[in-house]
Amino acid sequence: MIAVVARPAVFSFDPARAALVIIDMQRDFLEPGGFGAALGNDVSLLRAIIPAVESLLALAREKGMLVIHTRESHLPDLSDCPAAKREGSATGLRIGDPGPMGRILVRGEPGNQIIAPLAPISGEWEIDKPGKGMFYATGLQDKLAAQGIESLIFAGVTTEVCVQTSMREANDRGYRCLLIEEATESYFPAYKQATLDMVVAQGGIVGYTASLTALRAAMNEEGL
Ligand code: TIU
Secondary structure (H helix, E strand, O other), X not given: OEEEOOEOOOEEEOHHHEEXXXXXXXXXXXXXXXXXXXXXXXXXXXXXXXXXXXXXXXXXXHOOOEEEEEEEOEOOOOOOOOHHHHOOOXXXXXXXXXXXXXXXXXXXXXXXXXXXXXXXXXXXXXXXXXXXXXXXXXXXXXXXXXXXXXXXXXXXXXXXXHHHHHHHHHHHOOXXXXXXXXXXXXXXXXXXXXXXXXXXXXXXXXXXXXXXXHHHHXXXXXXX
């Protein structure tokens, strides 16, 4: 077992039964002209975590952990996009409209790809999800169960939207969850901090948080 110095207490996990989950590090949220920008956000803030996520991904690969990448995306005919989700945007561009990186938040379009430095490699899972949470309409729960996964280590964007929703879904399904603090970001720094705080409150009501340094130290200590 690996024991990570974390909040609100030590987080212990078996690396053979754990997966790194990188939520939605796709061009739509990190580059101008995508969904994040269409919602009126300054996307530059999110780019600051790319090196930390790269470093976390390299650690997981080096230690042979399962890696799961998610993308928030919709089918080209938008049959999986509720009208309520399509309504409204700051720029006038809505999901499915043509933008500078192809159709906004549509599966397979250039803007929907995971950014190059974090591109999935062979053997890693790629999960396309129409919602904020990674379990809704994805079949992920069965895949994780078949693999015997018990613990999930989270990174990605945005902290209070898709990352937190996915963590809460995972918590309800019995997974032990750890969020890596420098490997997640929000368009609103105060919301990131609030999310980190609310996850660990009440004895870790949703999960744990730790620094990447603490995770790396714990994994190296075990001589993995
Ligand atoms: N808008 C926002 O903060 N997030 C999203 O719409 N999706 C994700 O968090 N991936």
